[in-house]
Amino acid sequence: MTRYIARRLLLLVPTLILVSMLVFALAEWLPGDVGRTILGPYATQGEVEMLNHKLGADRPLPARYASWLEHFVTGDWGTSPVLNVPVFPTVMKALGNSLLLASFALVIIVPTAIALGVYAGLRKDSILDRGITVSTLSLTVIPEFVSGVILLVIFAVALKWFPVTALAPEGSNLATRLYYLILPAIPLMLIELGYIARMARVGTLEVLAMPYIRTAVLKGLPRWRVIFGHVLRNAMVPTVTVIGGQIGWLIGGLVVVEALFSYPGIGKLMLDASTTHDVIMLEAAVLAVAVFRMLSNLLADVVVAVLSPRVRAGEAK
Amino acid sequence: MVAKLWIEAVRWRWAPRLPKESLRRFADQRQEGVVTMTNDQYRSEYAHHLIEQVNKGQMTRRQLLIRASIFGFSATAAGSLLAACGGGSTSSSPAASASASGAPAPKMGGTLKVAVQPSITALDPVTIYDTGGITLIGQFCEYLISMNEDLTLSGLLAESWSPNVNGDVWTFKLRQGVTFNDGSPFEADDVVATMDLLTDPKSGSGAQATLLGILSPGGTKKVDQYTVAFNLDKPYAEFPNMVSSSSYNTVMLKRDYAGDWIKNPIGTGPWLLKKYVAKQSCTAVKNPTYWGKDASGKQLPYMDAVEWVMISDSAAATLQMQSGAVDVQAITSFQGSQALYSDPNLKILEFPATAMKEVAMNVTKDPFGDKRVRQAVGLCMDRVALNQALYDGKATIGNDTVFSSIFPNAPKIPDRTQDYAKAKQLLADAGHADGLAITLTTQQYEEVPQYAQLIKAQCEPAGIKVNLNVISYDQYYSGEGKNQVWLSVPMGITQWGQRPTAGVFIQSMLLPDSAWSSSHWNNTEFASLFSDYMSTPDEAKRLELATKMATIEQDETPTLQTAWITQLRAMKKNVYGVHGPGSFYCDLRAAYRA
Numbered sequence: 001m002t003r004y005i006a007r008r009l010l011l012l013v014p015t016l017i018l019v020s021m022l023v024f025a026l027a028e029w030l031p032g033d034v035g036r037t038i039l040g041p042y043a044t045q046g047e048v049e050m051l052n053h054k055l056g057a058d059r060p061l062p063a064r065y066a067s068w069l070e071h072f073v074t075g076d077w078g079t080s081p082v083l084n085v086p087v088f089p090t091v092m093k094a095l096g097n098s099l100l101l102a103s104f105a106l107v108i109i110v111p112t113a114i115a116l117g118v119y120a121g122l123r124k125d126s127i128l129d130r131g132i133t134v135s136t137l138s139l140t141v142i143p144e145f146v147s148g149v150i151l152l153v154i155f156a157v158a159l160k161w162f163p164v165t166a167l168a169p170e171g172s173n174l175a176t177r178l179y180y181l182i183l184p185a186i187p188l189m190l191i192e193l194g195y196i197a198r199m200a201r202v203g204t205l206e207v208l209a210m211p212y213i214r215t216a217v218l219k220g221l222p223r224w225r226v227i228f229g230h231v232l233r234n235a236m237v238p239t240v241t242v243i244g245g246q247i248g249w250l251i252g253g254l255v256v257v258e259a260l261f262s263y264p265g266i267g268k269l270m271l272d273a274s275t276t277h278d279v280i281m282l283e284a285a286v287l288a289v290a291v292f293r294m295l296s297n298l299l300a301d302v303v304v305a306v307l308s309p310r311v312r313a314g315e316a317k
Numbered sequence: 318m319v320a321k322l323w324i325e326a327v328r329w330r331w332a333p334r335l336p337k338e339s340l341r342r343f344a345d346q347r348q349e350g351v352v353t354m355t356n357d358q359y360r361s362e363y364a365h366h367l368i369e370q371v372n373k374g375q376m377t378r379r380q381l382l383i384r385a386s387i388f389g390f391s392a393t394a395a396g397s398l399l400a401a402c403g404g405g406s407t408s409s410s411p412a413a414s415a416s417a418s419g420a421p422a423p424k425m426g427g428t429l430k431v432a433v434q435p436s437i438t439a440l441d442p443v444t445i446y447d448t449g450g451i452t453l454i455g456q457f458c459e460y461l462i463s464m465n466e467d468l469t470l471s472g473l474l475a476e477s478w479s480p481n482v483n484g485d486v487w488t489f490k491l492r493q494g495v496t497f498n499d500g501s502p503f504e505a506d507d508v509v510a511t512m513d514l515l516t517d518p519k520s521g522s523g524a525q526a527t528l529l530g531i532l533s534p535g536g537t538k539k540v541d542q543y544t545v546a547f548n549l550d551k552p553y554a555e556f557p558n559m560v561s562s563s564s565y566n567t568v569m570l571k572r573d574y575a576g577d578w579i580k581n582p583i584g585t586g587p588w589l590l591k592k593y594v595a596k597q598s599c600t601a602v603k604n605p606t607y608w609g610k611d612a613s614g615k616q617l618p619y620m621d622a623v624e625w626v627m628i629s630d631s632a633a634a635t636l637q638m639q640s641g642a643v644d645v646q647a648i649t650s651f652q653g654s655q656a657l658y659s660d661p662n663l664k665i666l667e668f669p670a671t672a673m674k675e676v677a678m679n680v681t682k683d684p685f686g687d688k689r690v691r692q693a694v695g696l697c698m699d700r701v702a703l704n705q706a707l708y709d710g711k712a713t714i715g716n717d718t719v720f721s722s723i724f725p726n727a728p729k730i731p732d733r734t735q736d737y738a739k740a741k742q743l744l745a746d747a748g749h750a751d752g753l754a755i756t757l758t759t760q761q762y763e764e765v766p767q768y769a770q771l772i773k774a775q776c777e778p779a780g781i782k783v784n785l786n787v788i789s790y791d792q793y794y795s796g797e798g799k800n801q802v803w804l805s806v807p808m809g810i811t812q813w814g815q816r817p818t819a820g821v822f823i824q825s826m827l828l829p830d831s832a833w834s835s836s837h838w839n840n841t842e843f844a845s846l847f848s849d850y851m852s853t854p855d856e857a858k859r860l861e862l863a864t865k866m867a868t869i870e871q872d873e874t875p876t877l878q879t880a881w882i883t884q885l886r887a888m889k890k891n892v893y894g895v896h897g898p899g900s901f902y903c904d905l906r907a908a909y910r911a
Binding site: 030031032037038039040041042043044045046047048050051082083084085090145149152153156157160163164165167259260261262264268272275276 | 439446447519521596632641642791794795797
């Protein structure tokens with residue numbers, strides 16, 4: 001197991017290098033350049049070229065990449081030429097904001113979704129099963145900007161129960177910060193709930209059909225022991241893999257929710273950096289998200305291994 | 318996302334001409350032995366000329382105020398000119414009308430929360446170009462002149478200004494006793510250094526595009542500690558606009574400005590920068606040593622602090638306004654703000670403005686080389702319906718000429734209205750009796766996609782099939798020089814920000830050498846009329862020339878101008894003293910909450 005984890009961690013390095021190269025290359029494709037972004041559409045081409053030269057943005061791509069990589073790995077993440085702020089603290093702060101929102105949402109989504117899914121699975125074809133399946137699935141298809149606006153209009157504008165932004169005033173304690181995050185977390189829950197609940201339901205149904213469940217029931221185990229000891233544990237395998245895959249989205253992909261709730265997360269940071277050709281900011285943000293995405297996948301795999309002896313045994317060989 | 322196109326690659330051959338009346342008097346004076354006419358005499362001649370224009374009915378009172386303010390007459394002086402016109406009562410200044418509108422007495426103190434677009438780049442007065450950056454910089458640094466919501470000019474750091482007889486030297490008297498927030502005095506040397514920096518090609522300032530061919534480095538001279546002379550490259554009747562808030566890079570910086578504004582935020586403005594978090598927020602506290610006082614002698618600004626909240630998403634901006642989280646929106650966009658119009662807790666100030674979406678038809682590309690096709694497209698437009706659909710009926714209707722009726726001394730030409738029969742006839746004459754297909758390339762920006770859809774729908778009954786090619790904002794403005802997408806497509810929709818005069822539009826988009834001509838229209842008669850237009854201060858003559866130009870422009874239809882977009886500023890009902898934007902400048906000195 002330790003060797004497996006070590007190998008996966010080592011694999012991070014070449015993956016990150018590949019990602020960083022891709023970001024540089026793709027940013028090159030975007031129309032415009034950083035000098036034009038800083039000076040605006042009315043500056044002359046000469047002025048723009050002069051600034052690009054000063055910033056080193058006119059050097060060939062490999063040279064720029066090599067110089068960026070050299071600084072980046074030695075811990076010098078640089079200063080954004082567009083915003084004139086240091087990259088490292090900016091990215092870390094945005095990442096921290098995104099992690100807080102993502103974990104808050106996950107803490108609510110995961111138990112709720114699993115409970116609903118397993119319950120529906122145990123009561124297959126009952127009215128409750130249909131009700132859960134249909135309602136969670138319908139909520140999943142509501143885009144987050146729609147549910148977000150509706151929630152804001154009802155709970156922030158009309159009822160004034162919640163603030164209209166997601167960012168608590170500076171210096172607020174954790175409870176206040178979480179209070180501010182309740183509204184933005186709901187659209188994420190609506191989307192994820194149906195997805196995860198469905199996996200849990202399918203997992204439960206599959207396990208229920210297994211001979212060992214029949215054995216457990218026939219040997220007279222109490223129902224709760226069958227469910228918690230056998231069904232739940234085995235039904236979780238596909239669910240955990242799905243959750244692992246969703247964490248990446250929850251951290252880096254919340255551009256819409258972040259914009260709607262004026263929350264300075266890393267999704268918006270990446271979007272702004274790419275539209276303003278702020279390559280070093282974009283690199284740092286993308287790599288930070290990539291690390292978390294890969295770590296969450298790794299974590300999911302490890303949890304699956306712990307839950308399922310077969311996977312564990314397969315890895316040991 | 319971005320404040321728009323504000324350029325003037327000006328090369329005006331400008332022979333100064335005095336008003337006819339003045340020339341006659343001048344000639345009389347010569348015969349009487351008065352050899353030269355001083356600038357003061359010229360000023361008084363000009364004043365007489367303006368009064369005559371109003372009395373002859375060739376100019377409205379409002380136009381007199383605007384022209385007088387450009388020539389450096391103070392509000393009081395302009396008011397006495399109006400009084401001299403005889404007839405009805407004089408119109409009051411915006412400040413006076415605000416205080417007369419039943420607002421409660423100003424209340425001191427408190428914090429105002431204002432929503433603004435996030436600045437795209439780091440705040441640097443020399444290079445900013447977007448709404449957020451311009452609005453914020455204007456709180457901490459000041460212009461020589463402020464352009465008011467009715468397009469008149471009033472002095473900020475400049476107390477008065479006047480041209481010489483030729484119109485190529487403008488002398489500005491600076492306000493005395495003004496200090497920067499680091500304690501150093503604001504003097505002529507600072508103006509000289511700022512203007513030399515802005516006109517220096519190495520500074521990267523967008524102001525160069527505006528000032529090119531008008532003011533060169535070294536052209537700004539100190540006369541004495543509080544007097545500056547702008548020695549222009551050529552006579553320029555509208556120069557004060559170039560150093561007003563409508564020319565947003567021209568805030569006055571300290572003489573030793575080193576390009577590090579955000580670290581060292583020095584200016585003469587009413588507010589001091591306390592904290593700036595890029596793309597999120599900006600906290601400003603009142604400058605206790607600010608020079609400004611209100612009419613009753615009270616120290617400005619009234620409030621203790623302003624918290625700027627940067628919101629990029631228009632839905633979020635609307636919701637924040639509705640929920641009461643912010644007091645004022647610096648700029649309220651039409652699209653997405655509809656919910657605010659009917660909100661009983663809010664008031665929305667409306668200001669007729671000259672921003673617009675230009676529909677350009679490239680005369681070098683088929684089928685737009687034929688003027689009948691361009692006219693036919695223009696005749697398909699139902700302008701009232703467009704205004705209703707796109708701007709909630711709040712825009713000023715356009716007539717396919719840049720001489721918007723909002724501009725002072727605008728010519729009156731026949732309205733262009735929808736006429737499918739005539740459009741079909743024109744198409745048939747042009748050999749398109751069976752209809753024709755055209756491609757409209759445009760961008761995902763504000764209401765532009767909806768506008769394109771409406772154009773498509775309105776062209777259809779005349780047999781014009783419009784294929785839409787909607788691309789991203791970045792794509793639309795990509796490319797180099799004349800090959801940029803927006804300058805080379807057969808037909809496109811391009812947004813233009815507010816301009817102080819029609820001349821600025823013409824210079825940038827309708828002349829053969831215009832930097833931003835998407836139509837590539839090349840009309841020598843129009844160009845020569847324009848050259849005359851810019852060289853005469855005689856209002857009657859200017860109106861005559863403008864009428865000719867507008868008639869040619871409408872007939873030739875290189876571009877469609879269907880609507881002049883009104884600017885909106887939404888605020889809570891209990892907020893007072895916030896005036897309209899003559900530009901992106903948002904003056905909060907006299908703001909207060911009752």
